[in-house]
Amino acid sequence: MDSATSSNVDWGAVALLAMIAAAIVWAFVFFVRQNRKDLDSLEKTLKSDSEENAE
Secondary structure: OHHHHHOOOOHHHHHHHHHHHHHHHHHHHHHHHHHHHHHHHHHHHHHHHHHHHHO
16 A cells, blocks of 8 residues: 555646746757857858958
8 A cells, every 4th residue: 555655646746847847948949049040140240340341
């Protein structure tokens, strides 16, 4: 009987951990995408500035 009660899973805690993990993954993906956009913008600006200076 003890083994039956000890194998019970607190599904509320599991759901909370799953939601936290999903939020962390979403935040990481958002962060990487935003950094990629910023990098593309910076490269475009630097290329434009170097072309203006070359003229």
